Amino acid sequence: MFYPNGKKYIKNYxxxxxxGMNLESLINDAxxxxxxxxxxxxxxxxxxxxxxxxxxxKGEIKKAFFKEKSxxxxxGIYKGKYIDFEAKESKSKTSFPLSxxxxxxxxxxxxxxxxxxxxxxxxxxxxxYYLLKGEDLLFFIETNxxxxxxxxxxxxxxxxxxxxxxxxxxxxxxVDEVYFKERGIENGKS
Amino acid sequence: MFYPNGKKYIKNYxxxxxxGMNLESLINDAxxxxxxxxxxxxxxxxxxxxxxxxxxxKGEIKKAFFKEKSxxxxxGIYKGKYIDFEAKESKSKTSFPLSxxxxxxxxxxxxxxxxxxxxxxxxxxxxxYYLLKGEDLLFFIETNxxxxxxxxxxxxxxxxxxxxxxxxxxxxxxVDEVYFKERGIENGKS
Numbered sequence: 001m002f003y004p005n006g007k008k009y010i011k012n013y014x015x016x017x018x019x020g021m022n023l024e025s026l027i028n029d030a031x032x033x034x035x036x037x038x039x040x041x042x043x044x045x046x047x048x049x050x051x052x053x054x055x056x057x058k059g060e061i062k063k064a065f066f067k068e069k070s071x072x073x074x075x076g077i078y079k080g081k082y083i084d085f086e087a088k089e090s091k092s093k094t095s096f097p098l099s100x101x102x103x104x105x106x107x108x109x110x111x112x113x114x115x116x117x118x119x120x121x122x123x124x125x126x127x128x129y130y131l132l133k134g135e136d137l138l139f140f141i142e143t144n145x146x147x148x149x150x151x152x153x154x155x156x157x158x159x160x161x162x163x164x165x166x167x168x169x170x171x172x173x174x175v176d177e178v179y180f181k182e183r184g185i186e187n188g189k190s
Numbered sequence: 191m192f193y194p195n196g197k198k199y200i201k202n203y204x205x206x207x208x209x210g211m212n213l214e215s216l217i218n219d220a221x222x223x224x225x226x227x228x229x230x231x232x233x234x235x236x237x238x239x240x241x242x243x244x245x246x247x248k249g250e251i252k253k254a255f256f257k258e259k260s261x262x263x264x265x266g267i268y269k270g271k272y273i274d275f276e277a278k279e280s281k282s283k284t285s286f287p288l289s290x291x292x293x294x295x296x297x298x299x300x301x302x303x304x305x306x307x308x309x310x311x312x313x314x315x316x317x318x319y320y321l322l323k324g325e326d327l328l329f330f331i332e333t334n335x336x337x338x339x340x341x342x343x344x345x346x347x348x349x350x351x352x353x354x355x356x357x358x359x360x361x362x363x364x365v366d367e368v369y370f371k372e373r374g375i376e377n378g379k380s
Contacts, residue, residue, distance in 0.1 A: 041301050043261055048236040064251040080306035082272040111231050116270035
């Protein structure tokens, strides 16, 4: 197998194993790889900032604050489809608290699914990574009183993402399994 | 015709006529309208910021700077398609300087077109608004030595966006004309 910049990625892999790369780093790393391989064009949206005091001459922000997002963090295009997702790490090893997802993000999810988007959560829980379809998240919310999703729901309904050398978190592999294989579209751009 | 929040929009229109709304405001206003009407889900990406000094206890940014984008400003989903575009105001009334578009944005444009995106520029030049297809922008760059696009190129090859009451800059109307009518898809989500 041919790995351009192989050293960099093996270094990342070692860093991941030794130091614990967080979920955001793993996804950014995968997105860099997909871009390089021309497999997908997916970016993390910058965190929205409220500006209070800016020195425009120097181009320097002197006072600002973080704003809350009303969308998901990552979006882009894969196999001709609009893709839009959120990544979350669960501190609890037994369940994923729904308080991690804001109400306006659920509204956003409903909207984009209605328009034909591929949308999901990537959840890191109990040392495993799961792709949970947006439709399944909505199903859980609509049919449960519970304020957190038990790990058994992930084990039964979500797709576990296997770790690889490069990219470490090859989440588009899980996207293929969940969204494209079932439609009989395995290869190529639509 | 029924306009929810009609007053707000008529106020915007009056503001536009009297005070001159800039292109970004016009597009954000259109995107708000599309969201409200469930016509499309399109957002402006936040400006990327490089953090230098943050007081995480207070949640306050004490020093930061603006970073350069490597993508376009707006993206989302319309009629089931991934849409990704940039908006630019030209100070010159006779031509649009290509220095307005960075080299890595051109690279981004080539990538997303290759993956099946709808991508274009909205250019405000000489008191008119044009939708210039990404493919036509690339054609100009590849076949010209010129460092700016003359207005005649827009008049001949771009789609002029007509101003309306609501939204004032109904750019998806131009998207329909350019991308969907020619394919024979006039209505409905794909």
